[in-house]
Amino acid sequence: DSGVTQTPKHLITATGQRVTLRCSPRSGDLSVYWYQQSLDQGLQFLIQYYNGEERAKGNILERFSAQQFPDLHSELNLSSLELGDSALYFCASSRQANYGYTFGSGTRLTVV
Amino acid sequence: LAKTTQPISMDSYEGQEVNITCSHNNIATNDYITWYQQFPSQGPRFIIQGYKTKVTNEVASLFIPADRKSSTLSLPRVSLSDTAVYYCLVGDTFEAGSYQLTFGKGTKLSVIP
Numbered sequence: 001d002s003g004v005t006q007t008p009k010h011l012i013t014a015t016g017q018r019v020t021l022r023c024s025p026r027s028g029d030l031s032v033y034w035y036q037q038s039l040d041q042g043l044q045f046l047i048q049y050y051n052g053e054e055r056a057k058g059n060i061l062e063r064f065s066a067q068q069f070p071d072l073h074s075e076l077n078l079s080s081l082e083l084g085d086s087a088l089y090f091c092a093s094s095r096q097a098n099y100g101y102t103f104g105s106g107t108r109l110t111v112v
Numbered sequence: 113l114a115k116t117t118q119p120i121s122m123d124s125y126e127g128q129e130v131n132i133t134c135s136h137n138n139i140a141t142n143d144y145i146t147w148y149q150q151f152p153s154q155g156p157r158f159i160i161q162g163y164k165t166k167v168t169n170e171v172a173s174l175f176i177p178a179d180r181k182s183s184t185l186s187l188p189r190v191s192l193s194d195t196a197v198y199y200c201l202v203g204d205t206f207e208a209g210s211y212q213l214t215f216g217k218g219t220k221l222s223v224i225p
Contacts, residue, residue, distance in 0.1 A: 092156075
């Protein structure tokens with residue numbers, strides 16, 4: 001157990017739908033990062049939050065959004081889902097920059 | 113962020129030492145070098161991090177030459193369970209809260225019995 005909790009572990013939904021992925025960072029970690037991993041794209045950085053504020057944006061689609069709440073958990077919202085959004089979505093957290101990231105076990109999203 | 117280049121794949125027999133080299137010619141003064149391991153359908157796992165010379169922990173060693181333009185991850189006596197993808201990353205760790213890692217394709221290590 002890495003200490004980073006992601007729910008749900010698996011999600012199957014239809015095209016056009018909206019889903020919410022949840023991440024609880026390790027205790028004490030202020031930064032939360034979201035990554036998408038599909039077979040042909042590798043790990044793609046989506047977005048980072050630090051203590052409730054957005055800090056960095058990567059290749060995140062406009063249909064996707066995220067937020068970090070006062071208790072530091074984060075949610076990634078994916079809307080108008082397409083088949084190509086099927087992927088593993090990972091959340092990671094960090095406390096101090098030189099300690100690297102700790103990743104969760106991911107949410108596998110399947111859009112049918 | 114500095115770009116890294118590492119072999120796409122490597123094969124090794126069980127019990128051998130494996131060295132995976134990563135080049136990062138444009139590494140900046142403040143950048144650290146970090147290696148992650150990823151098993152299929154699992155999140156990447158931090159292996160080791162270093163700035164210069166040599167770092168060793170219970171899992172691996174990291175060798176960084178003086179010019180820091182490359183680094184080598186050394187896995188002693190690999191077993192079948194070391195079959196995974198290994199990522200080399202460089203990133204600025206001095207600015208707390210604004211720390212972004214960019215993953216490349218990684219090196220797929222296959223350990224053969």
